Every structure is written in C-alpha cells, then in structure tokens.
Amino acid sequence: MWAELLPIGRHPDSGGYRRYAWTPADAECRVWFKEQAEGRGLAYEVDRNGNQWAWLGDPAEGDAVVTGSHLDSVPDGGAFDGPLGVVSAFAALDELRLRNATFDRPLGIVNFGDEEGARFGLACVGSRLASGQLTVEQAHRLTDGDGITLPKAMAAAGYDPDAIGADPERLARIGAFVELHVEQGRALDLSGDQVGIASSIWPHGRWRFDFRGEANHAGTTRLADRRDPMPTYAETVLAARREAELAGAVATFGKISVEPNGVNAIPSLVRGWLDSRAPGQEALDAVLDGITRSAREYADAHGIDLDVTRESFTPVVEFDHALRDELGRLLGRDTGLTVPVLGTGAGHDAGILSGAVPTAMLFVRNPTGVSHSPAESATEDDCVAGVRALADVLEGLTRR
Missing domain, CATH: 3.40.630.10 (Zn peptidases)
Structure with a gap:
C-alpha cells in the first residue's frame, strides 16, 4: 500500500x-x-x-x-x-x-x-x-x-x-x-x-495581516519619502517570534504575498499570514495581542495602513x-x-x-x-x- x-x-x-x-x-x-x-x-x-x-x-x-x-x-x-x-x-x-x-x-x-x-x-x-x-x-x-x-x-x-x-x-x-x-x-x-x-x-488560528503603503520607484524615491510596508511587515515577524517566546507558544508567518512584486518597485501591499498556537487560550490571546499591538505601532510610525483579519480559529x-x-x-x-x-x-x-x-x-x-x-x-x-x-x-x- x-x-x-x-x-x-x-x-x-x-x-x-x-x-x-x-x-x-x-x-x-x-x-x-x-x-x-x-x-x-x-x-x-x-x-x-x-x-x-x-x-x-x-x-x-x-x-x-x-x-x-x-x-x-x-x-x-x-x-x-x-x-x-x-x-x-x-x-x-x-x-x-x-x-x-x-x-x-x-x-x-x-x-x-x-x-x-x-x-x-x-x-x-x-x-x-x-x-x-x-x-x-x-x-x-x-x-x-x-x-x-x-x-x-x-x-x-x-x-x-x-x-x-x-x-x-x-x-x-x-x-x-x-x-x-x-x-x-x-x-x-x-x-x-x-x-x-x-x-x-x-488552541490555534490563522490571521491575515494586510500592510498597505504606496508603490514607488526603488531607485529614485528617498528613504524619508517612502511609505514602504515591507519593513513594517519585517518588524512584525520579529515581534511574533518575541511574543511567542514570552508566552511559551509558537507563532509563524509562513506565507506572504507582495504587490506589485517587482524587484525595483517599492511594494504597495504586503500581505502576511500568521499561524499561532499556544498551550492555553490565555497564552494565545496574549501572543496575538502583543503581535497586533507591535504591528500597529510600527505601521503608525511609518504611515502604513494595517488590517488584521482572523481567517480561522479552533479552541x-x-x-x-x-x-x-x-x-x-x-x-x-x-x-x-x-x-x-x-x-x-x-x-x-x-x-x-x-x-x-x-x-x-x-x-x-x-x-x-x-x-x-x-x-x-x-x-x-x-x-x-x-x-x-x-x-x-x-x-x-x-x-x-
């Protein structure tokens, strides 16, 4: 067989x-x-x-x-x-x-x-x-x-x-x-x-994080003038690791979608999917709250719009x-x-x-x-x- x-x-x-x-x-x-x-x-x-x-x-x-x-x-x-x-x-x-x-x-x-x-x-x-x-x-x-x-x-x-x-x-x-x-x-x-x-x-679930910025030329746009969602997404990935370690849980951004997805283009949208699991509901809530809070702080600081959507959850x-x-x-x-x-x-x-x-x-x-x-x-x-x-x-x- x-x-x-x-x-x-x-x-x-x-x-x-x-x-x-x-x-x-x-x-x-x-x-x-x-x-x-x-x-x-x-x-x-x-x-x-x-x-x-x-x-x-x-x-x-x-x-x-x-x-x-x-x-x-x-x-x-x-x-x-x-x-x-x-x-x-x-x-x-x-x-x-x-x-x-x-x-x-x-x-x-x-x-x-x-x-x-x-x-x-x-x-x-x-x-x-x-x-x-x-x-x-x-x-x-x-x-x-x-x-x-x-x-x-x-x-x-x-x-x-x-x-x-x-x-x-x-x-x-x-x-x-x-x-x-x-x-x-x-x-x-x-x-x-x-x-x-x-x-x-x-308990475990999946959440979609949509980071929306502004597409622009990678070679001619000053760093100070950019609304680039990618660094905010990257900071959020690191926050997920940090929050999971603190709670004795796991958190993974394992899937990402980028628009317009060009090597020489600043992204207008970075969409990342978070999978997080924890020994108990309280720990899972703490992980998600910590990740979301950090993501919003990073987004606000760099002019990025953020939407977080829960796509699935199992208690x-x-x-x-x-x-x-x-x-x-x-x-x-x-x-x-x-x-x-x-x-x-x-x-x-x-x-x-x-x-x-x-x-x-x-x-x-x-x-x-x-x-x-x-x-x-x-x-x-x-x-x-x-x-x-x-x-x-x-x-x-x-x-x-």
Whole structure:
C-alpha cells in the first residue's frame, strides 16, 4: 500500500508532496482509497462533502467505530502526515482479519477531504462541513490563489458543490473515532516510546495581516519619502517570534504575498499570514495581542495602513477522557506498560469532530520531529507498532 501511494503528487524537484484538494493528485489518492476499500470487500461511499468512507458492517446500526485520517498535503509536505493514518487503518483491518477477530459494532475507515487547507486556506474543510463548523455560504466563498472558488473546483472534479453541508445523521452513527498520526514533534523519540496517546490539541488560528503603503520607484524615491510596508511587515515577524517566546507558544508567518512584486518597485501591499498556537487560550490571546499591538505601532510610525483579519480559529480540544483512558487500558492490557499521553500543537480532523463524536488519537514516533516537510519520517518498525496498536484498540472498541 505504501509503495503504491508514495509516487502520487510527489514533486520531482523538491521531493515533497503537492496533493491539493480537488486536483489530479487528489483524484489519484481517491482512486487509491476506493480500490483499497473494494479490494477488501468493504462497502464504499462518498458523503455529500466529498469525504470517502469504507465500511465493514452496516453503519446504519449505529455506535460505529471509525478510524482514518487524510491524504492531502501541505505544499511540498511529507509522506506521513495524513497518509500514515489511512494506510494504517487498512493495515489494522488486515491484522484483525489475520487474528480472526469478531466485530460486534460496525467498523469504518475514512479519508477526510482537504484537511491541510493548502489550496483554499482553511484547514479541515471536509470535517468542518460535516460537523457544521463551516457553513455552505462560507465554503462557497473560499477561493484558491488563482481565484478558483471551491464550488468550481469541486464541480471540475466531478462532485456536486450544492450538496455540501452539515451531516449530523452520519456523525450520529459514530460511537468513537480514533485517528492515528505521525507525531509532529520529538516527545516519543525523547521518551523512547514507539506509540503515544493524545491528550489535547492546543488552541490555534490563522490571521491575515494586510500592510498597505504606496508603490514607488526603488531607485529614485528617498528613504524619508517612502511609505514602504515591507519593513513594517519585517518588524512584525520579529515581534511574533518575541511574543511567542514570552508566552511559551509558537507563532509563524509562513506565507506572504507582495504587490506589485517587482524587484525595483517599492511594494504597495504586503500581505502576511500568521499561524499561532499556544498551550492555553490565555497564552494565545496574549501572543496575538502583543503581535497586533507591535504591528500597529510600527505601521503608525511609518504611515502604513494595517488590517488584521482572523481567517480561522479552533479552541482548545480536550479529547474524550473516557475514550482516551480506554485506549490506554487496551494498549497496556497485555504488556502492563503505560503508554505516554501527549499534548499537540497541530490541528486534526479528530479535533474538529470532538464536539460531535467521542474522539481520540494515537501518535507514532517521529525520530526527527520534522513535519510538513519532505524530511518527515518514521521507521518501518515504528509504523508496524502503530498498526498493531491501532488494531488492538479497534478490536477492543468493536466488542460490545
């Protein structure tokens, strides 16, 4: 499975993946998922929001146990973020069949669409739509860098954009959702454990900073006469680093757009996107307030207009404590070992669904801690340990 999936959407120069929503690479991943499902005799379906499902048993019975993740990527992302959870879901089912396991509850595998938000700028679109956290109107206003709207992209890929929306009946059938994911950090590597359990997801959001100045000639305009938004943006980037360090948080300006974007032209507009995450809401608020305050001070001092727009936000997610404890019990049942419980600063579909469905997460060790990069990795032994852990969890949860 892993070998079949690896070439899809891989860029020959960077070695990273560009599996963006509703593109040919995304379509290839979807074909792969369908083939994996049908090859195992699972009932395959696509919901109104483009999320793919594979079922063992009838989901209409309710109280289903579901696992899976996503197959899309960030720009030039790694091979493991998302796909490891989907591949491991199918592999865990194979393992359970080898064990001759019996299932008292329906078992589902899911591929959520557009989790990374690389194309339209909003993460977890598929799960947000299903859970009602993203309205049809909001979704229809999403556009990519080329001005293509989400509805147009979906239609071009053969899906009905007018059918999207909240799907409470489908979510009501799910009794538990467990997402396996490569760890995005080095906590397991430092502790020497192959697998961990998630405790919570830090609150996090994305904000757009628009710095507006005045375009002019780079060679003939005196420094004193310039309304150049770029230095103000640069000062704001440094402020973000400073405020994050003070709060024990993280803050990143990882995307920038410049107009008119000429080497010999003073910019008229610098637009930067901030991603910030913190252990708690109070710390996140402090970071954003500090960055915004500094940005406005710099802007006022240099005649720059500034607009700050929140594009997305997810509050702290505490995974279902009873389900989390049950995972720990199931994984330690035969070994007597205690599986480490970790917090994470990364968002996931499991976090989005947590308001409607009991959710939990398993992490697989990442020896470097690198993620969202071609250098992202996990050893085969650790991946196999993750599959076996997921199989243990699914076997326990599907027994009434």
